[in-house]
Every structure is written in C-alpha cells, then in structure tokens.
Amino acid sequence: MLDQCFALLWIIGKIICVLVPVIVCVALLTLLERKVIGAMQVRVGPNRNGIAGSLQPICDVLKLLAKELIIPSKASRYLFIIAPVLALAPALAAWAVIPFTNDWVIANVNAGILVVFAMTSLGIYGIIIAGWSSNSKYAFLGALRSVAQVVSYEIAMGFTFVGVLLAAGSMNLREIVLHQSGGIWHWYFLPLFPLFVVYWISAVAETNRAPFDIAEGESEIVAGFHVEYSGIMFGIFFLAEYANMILVSALAALLFMGGWLSPFAGIPYLDHWFSWVPSVLWLVLKMSFFIFLYFWMRATFPRYRYDQIMQLGWKCLIPVALVWIVLVAVAVQMGWIFH
Amino acid sequence: MAPLPIPDILFVIASVALITSAVLVVTIRNPVRSVLSLVLCFLFTTILWLLLQAEFLSLVLIFVYIGAVMTLFMFVVMMMHVDKRMLSEKFVSYLPLGVGLLVVFVGLIVYALHHHNFTKAAYVMPHFPANYHNTESLGAVLYTHYVLAFEMASVILLVALLAAISLVFQGRQSGKSQCVDKQIQAKKKDRLVVIDMKSEAP
Numbered sequence: 284m285l286d287q288c289f290a291l292l293w294i295i296g297k298i299i300c301v302l303v304p305v306i307v308c309v310a311l312l313t314l315l316e317r318k319v320i321g322a323m324q325v326r327v328g329p330n331r332n333g334i335a336g337s338l339q340p341i342c343d344v345l346k347l348l349a350k351e352l353i354i355p356s357k358a359s360r361y362l363f364i365i366a367p368v369l370a371l372a373p374a375l376a377a378w379a380v381i382p383f384t385n386d387w388v389i390a391n392v393n394a395g396i397l398v399v400f401a402m403t404s405l406g407i408y409g410i411i412i413a414g415w416s417s418n419s420k421y422a423f424l425g426a427l428r429s430v431a432q433v434v435s436y437e438i439a440m441g442f443t444f445v446g447v448l449l450a451a452g453s454m455n456l457r458e459i460v461l462h463q464s465g466g467i468w469h470w471y472f473l474p475l476f477p478l479f480v481v482y483w484i485s486a487v488a489e490t491n492r493a494p495f496d497i498a499e500g501e502s503e504i505v506a507g508f509h510v511e512y513s514g515i516m517f518g519i520f521f522l523a524e525y526a527n528m529i530l531v532s533a534l535a536a537l538l539f540m541g542g543w544l545s546p547f548a549g550i551p552y553l554d555h556w557f558s559w560v561p562s563v564l565w566l567v568l569k570m571s572f573f574i575f576l577y578f579w580m581r582a583t584f585p586r587y588r589y590d591q592i593m594q595l596g597w598k599c600l601i602p603v604a605l606v607w608i609v610l611v612a613v614a615v616q617m618g619w620i621f622h
Numbered sequence: 623m624a625p626l627p628i629p630d631i632l633f634v635i636a637s638v639a640l641i642t643s644a645v646l647v648v649t650i651r652n653p654v655r656s657v658l659s660l661v662l663c664f665l666f667t668t669i670l671w672l673l674l675q676a677e678f679l680s681l682v683l684i685f686v687y688i689g690a691v692m693t694l695f696m697f698v699v700m701m702m703h704v705d706k707r708m709l710s711e712k713f714v715s716y717l718p719l720g721v722g723l724l725v726v727f728v729g730l731i732v733y734a735l736h737h738h739n740f741t742k743a744a745y746v747m748p749h750f751p752a753n754y755h756n757t758e759s760l761g762a763v764l765y766t767h768y769v770l771a772f773e774m775a776s777v778i779l780l781v782a783l784l785a786a787i788s789l790v791f792q793g794r795q796s797g798k799s800q801c802v803d804k805q806i807q808a809k810k811k812d813r814l815v816v817i818d819m820k821s822e823a824p
Contacts, residue, residue, distance in 0.1 A: 284625055362658075393755055397681040404689025408661070411693065415654055415700050423700070430697050434690055441685075454757060590800055 297389050301378050309525040310340040316578050323582040350514035355418060358511065362416035367512070367519035370409025374526040377402035381533050382457045384543045384562045395456040396444055399534060403440075403489060406527060407433045410491075410498065410508045413520070417511035425507025428589065429491060429498035435596040436488040436495075442604035443482040446475050447538045449611050450620075460542035466549030472539040474620055477607045479539045481600045483576070486531040488596070490524065492577055494584035495592060502586075532573035533566070540569045629673055629747060636673070640666035653699045661692050675750050678757040 314329065314336065321328025329336035354363055380395040382388035392398060407430060414426020450471055451459040463470045472479045488495040499507040509520045536542055543562035547553040587595070614620050643666065646659040664687050671680035764772055 287625055287628070362655075392677070394677045394681055394757060397678065397685075401681045401684035401689065404685040407689065407693055411696055411700075412658070415696075427697065427700070430693050434693055437685075437690065591802070594802065 294389070301389060302375055305375070305378060305526055305529060306522070308529055309522055310344065312525050312529070312574065313343065314340050319575065319578040320582045323579070344518070347515050347518040352516055353513045355511050357418040359416040359418070362412050366409050366413035366416060367516050367523070369412060370406060370523040371519050371526070373402040373405040374523045374530060377530055380456060381530070381537070382460065382542070383566060385457070387563065388457065391455070391457055394454045396448060396454045396459070400441060400444060403527070403530070404437055406523070409520070409523065413512070414508040419511050421504040421506070421510045422508050424504050425498050425500070425510070428500070429508060432491070432495065432498065432592060433489055435593060436485040439481055439596060439600040439604050440485040440489060442601065442608055443478040443485070446478040446604070446608050446611050447471060449608065449615055450475060456537055460537055460544065463541040464544055464548065467541070467546045470539065470541040475539065475607070475611065477603050481604045482539065483535060485596070485600060486535065487577065487580065488592070490527045490531055492528065493581035494587050496586060497589055497592065500586070528574060528577055529570065532570045532577070535573050536566055536569035542566055632669065633673055636666045636669040640670065653702060654696065657692065657696050657699050661688055664688050664692070674748060675754065676756055678760055
C-alpha cells in the first residue's frame with residue numbers, strides 16, 4: 284500500500300510539473316495578447332505596472348481575487364458555482380496525454396488523440412451550465428449560440444483527426460509525431476494541408492475565440508454566457524479559455540507540425556548546427572506560432588455573423604475534410620505515401 | 623500492508639454512482655437537471671468501460687453521447703417551458719401504462735440473460751497485456767465477422783436521418799435566410815443614391 288501511495292505522489296508531482304507552467308503561460312498570454320493586438324492596431328497596450336506593463340497580469344489576478352463574488356438571487360446556486368470548474372477541469376485534464384518530448388508525458392496512452400477530443404468536447408458543459416444557471420437572457424443566448432457552434436465544428440475537427448490517424452496508423456500522440464520524423468517535408472501539414480486548414484479554423488471556433496466569438500459577442504449580448512459572473516469565478520472562465528487555446532495550439536503542433544522534431548532535420552549543416560537545441564523548445568516555438576496566430580486573427584478579422592458561421596462549418600469545412608479523408612485513405616491503401 | 627484493490631474500489635464507487643444518477647434522472651422534477659444527471663450516468667458508464675479496458679468505446683461514448691447528443695438534448699430541454707403541475711397529473715394517469723411497460727421490459731431482459739450470467743464465475747475483471755489495442759481488435763471484429771450487421775445498422779440510421787428531414791422539410795420557403803453570393807456581389811451603386819441638393823437654411 285505504501286508503494287501505491289508513492290506512485291500516487293509521483294503522479295501528482297508530474298501533474299504539478301505540467302499544470303504550473305500552463306497556468307503561468309496563461310498569465311503571460313493575457314499580457315502578450317494585449318501587447319500584440321495593441322501593436323497591430325498601433326496602440327501602446329498596458330504600460331503602467333512594472334517595466335512596459337510586465338506586472339499587469341499579477342495586478343489583474345489580484346483585482347479578480349479581491350472582488351466580491353455575486354450570485355444572482357434567481358440563479359440555481361450549485362450549478363452556478365460548479366460551472367466554472369466544469370469549464371476549467373477538461374481543459375487541464377487533456378494535458379495528461381500531451382507529449383512534450385519523446386519521453387516527457389504524464390500518460391502515454393494508446394488512444395491519446397481520442398482522450399484529447401473527449402476532453403475538449405466535455406468543456407462545453409461549463410458554458411451551457413453557466414448560461415442556464417445564471418437565469419439571465421443574455422447568458423442563456425450566449426450558451427445557446429455556443430452549443431450550436433461547438434457541436435457543428437466538433438464534427439469537422441473530428442474528421443481532421445481521422446485523416447491524421449489514417450496517415451500515422453496510430454492514435455497515440457507520441458507515435459503520430461514519430462511518424463513525421465525525417466525532415467520538414469515529412470510533417471503532415473504538407474500532405475494533409477486541407478485538413479490542417481480545416482483543423483485550425485475549427486479549433487479557433489471550438490475555443491470560442493475571435494472571429495468566432497459569438498458566444499461572448501460583447502456588442503450584442505454583453506458578455507454572453509459569463510455575464511453574471513464576477514471576481515475569480517469569471518477569472519476561472521478566462522483561465523479555461525486560455526488553457527484551451529494553449530492546448531489546441533499544442534495539438535496543432537503535434538498533429539501537423541512534427542511536435543518536438545527539429546525543422547532542420549535531414550538538411551545538411553543546418554541539422555548539425557541546431558542539434559544542441561532541446562527538443563521541447565521546438566514544440567514551444569511551434570505552439571507560440573499558433574498562439575500568435577490566434578492574436579493575429581483576433582486583431583484582423585471582424586466577428587462572423589451567426590448564419591455565416593453555420594454555413595462555413597457545414598457547407599465548407601465538413602465536405603472538404605470528407606473528400607480529403609477519402610483521398611488519404613486511398614493513398615494509404617495503395618501505399619503511395621505514409622509508409 | 624496489502625495493496626489496495628483499486629479497480630474493485632473504483633468499480634463499486636462508479637456503479638453506486640451510476641445507479642444513483644440513473645434514479646435521479648427519473649425522480650428529479652427539473653428537466654435540465656434530469657438531463658445533467660443523465661450526463662453523469664454516461665460518465666460513470668465510461669468509468670466502468672475503462673475498467674474493462676474498452677478505451678475506444680468509453681471515449682467514443684464521451685464525445686458522441688456526452689459531447690454531442692446530450693448537448694443537443696440540453697439545447698432543446700433548456701428552451702422548453704414545462705408546467706410542473708401538469709407533470710404530476712400525467713405521472714398518475716400514465717402510471718399503469720408505465721408499470722406495464724416496465725414489467726414487459728424486465729421480463730424480456732431476464733428471459734434474454736440466462737441465469738448463469740449472474741454467477742460469480744461470469745464476473746471476472748478481464749486483464750489484457752499492455753500492448754493490447756482495443757481499437758484494433760474492435761475494428762477487426764466489426765469489419766470481418768459483423769460487417770453485414772454493421773452495414774445494415776448504418777443503412778437504418780441513414781433511413782432514419784432521411785425520414786426526419788422529410789418530416790420537417792416543407793418545401794423551399796421564402797424565409798429570411800441570406801444568400802451570401804448576392805451579399806458579396808452587392809455594389810455601392812445598387813444600394814445608394816447620391817442626390818445633389820442645395821444647402822438650405824432652416
């Protein structure tokens with residue numbers, strides 16, 4: 284029994300080693316987002332606290348912690364309190380199967396890609412329950428919009444996963460990355476380019492980020508599903524959204540951009556010069572690129588109209604993904620690529 | 623100290639919670655909470671399936687049933703306005719029918735499951751080696767032995783899909799749906815007329 288206790292402590296230690304950097308990253312991302320979008324829109328961004336606004340996230344967290352928690356009198360109390368937890372828990376739980384290098388992973392499970400997909404689809408319950416239990420029209424509308432959007436884009440996202448696992452012949456995330464080894468031209472974003480694009484669009488829609496942020500839609504429904512939340516309960520929704528963004532970026536890097544593999548592998552000289560770089564750094568760089576893409580899209584595109592979102596999801600992304608899956612399946616069966 | 627039998631403990635916890643949440647689905651009066659307990663019910667089922675090392679089925683249960691079907695269910699139930707008094711009246715009037723159906727279904731299940739399924743020998747937790755792939759073995763069985771049944775089930779689902787659409791679809795109506803092509807092709811001169819006017823004092 285003592286062994287089991289030690290095993291449990293070991294697992295908890297590993298979980299802390301993954302989750303603490305994720306949460307620190309979320310804090311930094313909030314600052315980075317405001318700085319990047321500020322620069323893109325020729326503004327300054329936060330610059331009052333610390334050097335060039337570097338202490339802004341800490342001030343924000345302290346402000347959220349110090350604020351009063353208000354529970355509306357007509358709200359369903361328990362569901363109202365539990366909703367932020369339900370939003371955050373799946374976003375953090377999915378990190379259990381994400382490999383950071385060849386052997387840095389909490390749980391190297393066979394069905395890793397399915398675990399991530401299941402966890403991202405569970406995250407919607409936090410939004411629905413928050414919207415319903417607030418007993419407010421705006422929150423309710425936000426929840427309804429969010430459900431319709433996430434259910435539609437989940438289908439397209441699932442099909443891109445099918446394409447990747449057809450190419451790799453495995454659902455284990457580590458093996459999917461190892462299948463892409465051998466140089467940048469072996470990464471899946473080239474042969475599966477349409478699926479890569481479909482994945483990224485549906486990933487942005489899944490995380491309810493701009494230009495697909497109609498669930499919040501501050502110009503129409505104030506703040507959508509979390510309009511009644513105050514203080515740190517709102518902060519937890521914020522944390523869940525950013526943790527989901529990092530997760531989706533990590534998944535994009537693992538599935539399509541070769542994960543922790545060096546982009547210079549197989550190129551003479553360059554391969555040798557960059558061999559000292561720790562492999563986890565490549566993964567972090569690729570993730571940073573995707574997170575930057577989030578900010579870039581938010582600064583560039585206006586919000587989609589509701590019917591346009593549905594049209595894009597059902598009439599454009601799903602057919603493209605379906606056709607490409609058939610092509611990939613034929614290519615794999617004939618042995619043209621992906622040996 | 624002897625090691626704790628963790629799978630057994632998990633089994634007991636998950637099955638007790640499963641039965642509790644299944645009872646709550648029927649007894650809770652608020653429809654949204656009833657749907658939420660159905661979601662809990664599915665969650666505990668996935669734990670039981672994971673204990674059987676059927677990871678593919680349990681994860682598919684999560685993202686198909688909990689992630690998609692139950693969210694759509696919630697979508698409908700949340701918008702429903704339910705009169706609670708009518709519910710209790712209906713409960714009494716439909717009670718005989720419900721009990722009758724219950725007896726029929728329990729009888730069918732007891733008839734279908736033979737009594738030797740309920741001995742202790744039938745309840746051994748399966749244990750597969752670490753290199754066992756649930757997905758691969760499921761696919762191997764599904765697309766060889768049961769390929770006909772599988773295809774038939776998918777055709778029946780397709781028929782149900784088409785039937786649902788044909789029930790609801792009442793021909794093309796001139797609704798408020800937008801035509802994106804027309805919207806994009808709209809030019810300034812189609813929508814806007816600039817009139818020359820002399821300025822006037824009020």
